[in-house]
Amino acid sequence: MPVMIDYDKLHGKLSMSKLLSIEPAPLRKLLKAGLRRGASPQELNVVIVDQFKWSPDSEEARRLLGHLKDIGWLVFEQERWKTHF
Numbered sequence: 001m002p003v004m005i006d007y008d009k010l011h012g013k014l015s016m017s018k019l020l021s022i023e024p025a026p027l028r029k030l031l032k033a034g035l036r037r038g039a040s041p042q043e044l045n046v047v048i049v050d051q052f053k054w055s056p057d058s059e060e061a062r063r064l065l066g067h068l069k070d071i072g073w074l075v076f077e078q079e080r081w082k083t084h085f
Contacts, residue, residue: 003027003052007067014073014085026051027064031073031083038080 003026012018014031022028026047033039033047044065045056054061068074075084 003054005064010067010073011071014083016085019083030064031068034074034081034083038077038082040080044081 003024005024005027019028019031022031029051030044030047033044039047048054048056048061052061052064065074069076072084075082
């Protein structure tokens with residue numbers, strides 16, 4: 001079953017309580033991967049493949065990562081993807 005993401009609900013400041021309530025679960029797991037030391041691009045790609053069943057280069061994956069970057073929930077710094085609260 002394809003993962004459906006409601007982009008209209010992904011906005012505002014991210015908090016831990018918001019992160020824990022995010023649906024679908026694969027999105028929550030992707031954001032959790034960026035906590036603490038962050039995730040390397042390869043580690044994030046594994047989450048995309050395992051949780052979303054998408055190719056990391058797919059339009060869906062690029063759209064999701066682009067949106068998360070645009071709203072400031074995911075940032076790329078020092079060669080790592082980090083979840084930003």
